[in-house]
Amino acid sequence: MRILSLLPSATEIAFALGLEDEIVGVTHECDYPVGAKSKPVIIEPALGDTSKLSPKEIDTRLHELMQRGESAYRFKAGAFASAKPDLIITQGLCDVCAVPKHFVVQEIRKAKIEPQILSLDPEDLTGILTDIRRVGEITNKVERAGEIVDGLEERVGEVAGRTRGLPAAKRPKVAVLEWIDPTYFAGHWVPEMIELAGGHDALAQAGERSRAIEWSGLVAAAPDVIIVAPCGFDVAAARRQAQELKSRANWSHIPAVKNGRVFLMDANATLSRSGPRIVDGLEELAQIIQPELFPAPAKPRWERFE
Numbered sequence: 001m002r003i004l005s006l007l008p009s010a011t012e013i014a015f016a017l018g019l020e021d022e023i024v025g026v027t028h029e030c031d032y033p034v035g036a037k038s039k040p041v042i043i044e045p046a047l048g049d050t051s052k053l054s055p056k057e058i059d060t061r062l063h064e065l066m067q068r069g070e071s072a073y074r075f076k077a078g079a080f081a082s083a084k085p086d087l088i089i090t091q092g093l094c095d096v097c098a099v100p101k102h103f104v105v106q107e108i109r110k111a112k113i114e115p116q117i118l119s120l121d122p123e124d125l126t127g128i129l130t131d132i133r134r135v136g137e138i139t140n141k142v143e144r145a146g147e148i149v150d151g152l153e154e155r156v157g158e159v160a161g162r163t164r165g166l167p168a169a170k171r172p173k174v175a176v177l178e179w180i181d182p183t184y185f186a187g188h189w190v191p192e193m194i195e196l197a198g199g200h201d202a203l204a205q206a207g208e209r210s211r212a213i214e215w216s217g218l219v220a221a222a223p224d225v226i227i228v229a230p231c232g233f234d235v236a237a238a239r240r241q242a243q244e245l246k247s248r249a250n251w252s253h254i255p256a257v258k259n260g261r262v263f264l265m266d267a268n269a270t271l272s273r274s275g276p277r278i279v280d281g282l283e284e285l286a287q288i289i290q291p292e293l294f295p296a297p298a299k300p301r302w303e304r305f306e
Contacts, residue, residue: 001139002086006043007098008268009275010089010120011036013132016148016276017141024083027073027098029232032269032277042079043099046072055230055241056181073099080111087116087138120274123207124189125196125282128274129153152279156196159286162293163198172224173202174289175256178231178267180241182212186229190271193282198290199225219250225289226256228305229267235303238264242305262305263288269301 004025005011011030014023020035025042046065050058062072088108092101101119108115118138122128129149136145174194176186187210191201202223203213210231228242242264245251256262265271265288270281284302286294 002084003139004042004080004083004085004088004115005030006088006090006104007120008032008036009273010091010135011039012273012275012277013135014089014139016132017136017139017144019139019141022139024085025079040079040083042076042083043073044076046070046074054181055179059179059182071099071103073103075099075103075107078111080107080113084113085115087118089118089120089135091120122189122274124192125156125278128189128278131274132276148276152276155279156282159282159294160196163196163286163290166198166290168200171198171200172261172289173222173255174199174225174227174285175202175218175221175223176227176229176271177218178210178229178272179212180228180230180244183215183218184210184212184231185218186210186231186271189274189278193271193278193285194289197282197285197288198293199285215248219254222254223256224259224261226254226262227265227285227288228262229265229271231267231272234266234268235264235301238267239303239305260304260306264303264305266301 001022002024003014003019003022005014005023006027008030011026012032015033023039026036026039027043028041028045030036047061065072088104090101090104091098120131122131129152132149133145136142176190178184178186185203187204187208191204192206194201202221228238230238230241251257265284269277270284287296287300288302
């Protein structure tokens, strides 16, 4: 089977299932595991190099593209025709995070090919685990998918088991920011992860889509813990972007800031990609939110923001 993976989480799932030799194309963002970097890249960002743009500039340019009916991603010319895929894994959950499914369909028609299309659109942890099984089913890796999911469910159960009896008074209010300017809180599976990790989401409900919030709304929510995890970025980038928060109105009055409980997480590796590593993110959230129940390793991937 020749597989095109059009989102990083699908690439991670495919590699976990042992399908690395069958992957014939990935996106420019497919950087994990290491072997994914050697695969042909068939998608490029429409904005080009954004490393020197501020979060506000990136957001503005993305919205301009979408208002014109364009995608944030572009297919390389002739990519589909040369790849000759039997299966294309795509998504319809977020037009910013990955190429939308309808653009994929347009490209398929241009290439005059007829592959199977599998769209992964989870809204919670169960959906993520179900998608791993779905990829396993369509690629004849049912047994391996079951083993992976069983292992992930066991780890989720371990976290949930330790926090299940926590009273409300012991559950801090948590705000996970997936974008800085404008300020977006993380939705989808993140509120559920916060709850499992022993907290209470100060801004979102489980399954709710990520959306922008006025800064005053965040201040009014008075979170006890703030986690800065910009979508598409690692801890180093989160650290740079979080500096801006220090100049925001009433920043120093927020309980999380007063108590030194502002943290940085690698969104790509732990929160924003709906693949197997999402359980790593759950465990890291537990270390941050309930440190007495979940002692952190000597060198955690997350950082405290000073």
